[in-house]
Amino acid sequence: MKNPFIRIIDKFRKEKTPKQVIKTEPAVEQLALKKSDRIIEVKNITKVFDGVTVIDDMNLAIKRGEFVTLLGPSGCGKTTLLRIIAGFETATDGTVFIENIDVTNTPPYNRPVNTVFQRYALFPHLNVYKNIAFGLKIKKMDKKLIDQKVNAALKMVGLEGYGYRDVTSLSGGQQQRVAIARALVCEPKVLLLDEPLGALDLKMRKEMQEELMAMHKRLGITFIYVTHDQEEALTMSDTVVVINDGVVQQIGTPKKIYDEPANAFVADFIGESNIVSGVMVRDFCVSFLGEEFACVDKGFAKNERVDLVIRPEDISVYPEDSPKGQLVGQVVSSIFKGTFYQMEILASGYQFTVQSTKETKEGQTVRIGVKPDGIHIMKKLRSTNKFFGEVIAEDQVHFCGGDFTFRNTENLEIGASVVAEIGFDGVELTDDEEDGTVGAYVSQTLYKGTYYQVQVYTDTDEDFYIDTKDEWDLGDRVGIKIDPDKLKVERYDPDNEEAKEE
Numbered sequence: 126m127k128n129p130f131i132r133i134i135d136k137f138r139k140e141k142t143p144k145q146v147i148k149t150e151p152a153v154e155q156l157a158l159k160k161s162d163r164i165i166e167v168k169n170i171t172k173v174f175d176g177v178t179v180i181d182d183m184n185l186a187i188k189r190g191e192f193v194t195l196l197g198p199s200g201c202g203k204t205t206l207l208r209i210i211a212g213f214e215t216a217t218d219g220t221v222f223i224e225n226i227d228v229t230n231t232p233p234y235n236r237p238v239n240t241v242f243q244r245y246a247l248f249p250h251l252n253v254y255k256n257i258a259f260g261l262k263i264k265k266m267d268k269k270l271i272d273q274k275v276n277a278a279l280k281m282v283g284l285e286g287y288g289y290r291d292v293t294s295l296s297g298g299q300q301q302r303v304a305i306a307r308a309l310v311c312e313p314k315v316l317l318l319d320e321p322l323g324a325l326d327l328k329m330r331k332e333m334q335e336e337l338m339a340m341h342k343r344l345g346i347t348f349i350y351v352t353h354d355q356e357e358a359l360t361m362s363d364t365v366v367v368i369n370d371g372v373v374q375q376i377g378t379p380k381k382i383y384d385e386p387a388n389a390f391v392a393d394f395i396g397e398s399n400i401v402s403g404v405m406v407r408d409f410c411v412s413f414l415g416e417e418f419a420c421v422d423k424g425f426a427k428n429e430r431v432d433l434v435i436r437p438e439d440i441s442v443y444p445e446d447s448p449k450g451q452l453v454g455q456v457v458s459s460i461f462k463g464t465f466y467q468m469e470i471l472a473s474g475y476q477f478t479v480q481s482t483k484e485t486k487e488g489q490t491v492r493i494g495v496k497p498d499g500i501h502i503m504k505k506l507r508s509t510n511k512f513f514g515e516v517i518a519e520d521q522v523h524f525c526g527g528d529f530t531f532r533n534t535e536n537l538e539i540g541a542s543v544v545a546e547i548g549f550d551g552v553e554l555t556d557d558e559e560d561g562t563v564g565a566y567v568s569q570t571l572y573k574g575t576y577y578q579v580q581v582y583t584d585t586d587e588d589f590y591i592d593t594k595d596e597w598d599l600g601d602r603v604g605i606k607i608d609p610d611k612l613k614v615e616r617y618d619p620d621n622e623e624a625k626e627e
Contacts, residue, residue: 179205192338212228465482514543526587530612567601572596
């Protein structure tokens with residue numbers, strides 16, 4: 126069977142579009158939609174549960190009639206956002222608009238939306254017909270009209286003749302169809318789907334994906350779909366919204382999300398990627414792993430540090446004596462995947478994942494190359510860790526819930542408000558949190574060539590980025606230590622815009 130991402134991207138890549146050079150903030154792109162085009166808009170939405178920020182000042186506009194997928198890892202805030210749109214959760218801050226009407230405080234039953242849940246939420250004591258008719262009866266609709274609408278809904282989901290069946294006697298796929306029919310029978314303007322296929326087996330999930338796409342095309346209403354399944358998002362959507370840690374990372378078509386990831390998180394989360402740190406030497410030229418490569422990107426500062434992504438299918442493999450290819454490497458492993466070989470090739474200290482239709486044996490020395498349009502340059506999310514703090518002793522500063530030693534020469538009085546800055550290489554993670562100054566949880570680990578970049582969240586909800594040679598697992602409880610010689614502490618200047626942004 127063909128690799129699902131290759132199958133999907135084969136379809137996308139019939140014509141490869143030029144790379145965008147300067148990225149526009151995703152939310153700004155969406156808010157640029159005309160008011161008449163927007164059916165859903167969330168403005169500055171923040172949601173905090175028990176002191177933990179689940180959604181952080183999010184802005185998003187959804188176009189009428191779109192199939193939009195909210196995609197991200199578990200716990201990123203996508204389901205919470207869906208529930209806020211539906212009215213099942215109230216935002217801590219911010220506003221929700223449906224058709225330009227503020228519905229922030231409107232109860233769910235008065236919003237023109239309906240929700241399909243992962244667990245179906247069917248009434249086991251009611252048959253199929255009565256489950257679907259439930260919402261219409263609540264509205265006190267005429268019995269004859271209810272009968273017409275329920276039968277039309279059953280036909281729509283391919284369950285004609287199932288009206289008087291017991292819902293508990295149905296298969297998982299059939300129960301999901303009943304849940305969708307119940308949501309659609311009330312003719313909502315927006316259908317919200319919260320991982321509706323998660324409980325189905327692979328074959329049934331594929332069939333339901335196709336049915337949902339056909340249903341969306343036929344009905345023409347807006348679908349907002351939540352999933353953590355990248356293939357599902359790429360296959361079904363008009364627009365994908367990638368979310369992490371309650372923040373929108375990128376919004377775009379499936380092709381753009383795959384070919385043009387906005388940052389290292391998106392590149393790593395969508396499909397397989399080779400992510401490397403590099404330096405943008407000049408326009409159309411990037412340096413990484415000790416070599417300079419031609420690329421198609423421009424508009425970066427000279428010698429700006431960047432991240433770059435190369436997809437496995439964009440790497441070419443040549444014989445050792447070939448004049449082609451920029452790097453020499455050795456094949457570490459080679460596995461046949463049906464229509465291609467997936468190889469791990471170690472070159473210049475980095476282990477590339479490569480997909481090729483030609484077999485290369487394990488242990489062979491080869492040359493590998495990548496064309497300019499196969500290299501995608503991304504701005505780094507940040508270049509350093511910065512926090513607001515307070516000087517508590519001559520050589521100590523308090524921030525992120527801990528007291529850290531520093532060795533600045535600047536004279537700072539006790540009680541002074543400061544900005545503490547520490548590079549990614551100045552932070553150390555410990556197995557035992559008691560060995561660190563503060564405790565934290567690992568929220569992301571990204572392999573970047575010769576090291577791992579790890580993101581952790583402290584108990585005060587501040588995040589650190591750390592460059593380390595050690596691999597850490599998501600959810601690991603760790604301690605944080607900071608090298609006093611690498612901790613820079615400066616007086617906080619409220620007029621310093623850069624400090625404010627951090």
